[in-house]
Amino acid sequence: NAGVTQTPKFRILKIGQSMTLQCTQDMNHNYMYWYRQDPGMGLKLIYYSVGAGITDKGEVPNGYNVSRSTTEDFPLRLELAAPSQTSVYFCASSFLGDYSNQPQHFGDGTRLSIL
């Protein structure tokens, strides 16, 4: 019963490096989301997707890119890492339908530090 799986769990990057945070879900959910959570704070939406091939910006998309080629996978790409991107990143998914009642299922997060 995997749910939402994120890899890696931890990563340290140097300024200017790039990396991809992986997210996969096995619940056949249409909606997927990427959030960042700064220490002691709530979650801010980076990008979201309502289905394969469809993505849209959230509140804080600058410096990130996403793709959704399959229902299961929703990777997040950082092209030129900056110290301001140090955060914990959460991927989530939910089911299409009466969306207002559907919970989001979260992964355990990726803790990213940029030095």
Place this chain on the structure above:
Amino acid sequence: TQLLEQSPQFLSIQEGENLTVYCNSSSVFSSLQWYRQEPGEGPVLLVTVVTGGEVKKLKRLTFQFGDARKDSSLHITAAQPGDTGLYLCAGVGTSGTYKYIFGTGTRLKVLA
């Protein structure tokens, strides 16, 4: 831009005390969810409220959605150390988008 403000931001209480956490906005939401998050983990859904004025109870936790669907509260009766965590409210807008707007969070610590 829809915003959700939570108060208080931090709360430290003794076991057995009662507390209320508030989630307020100037925007109307079609529904509002409450999550609890523990260190090193993702948020986990506690409840969803949909109808204005709705009250839901989950053991010692009582959730209420405001009549105008702009605000919500979480009341915990006789808090226990196991209630310690970060509580987050999240609203779904009425504009037909599928974005959840998260509140600023309330960090609760219950001391034994």
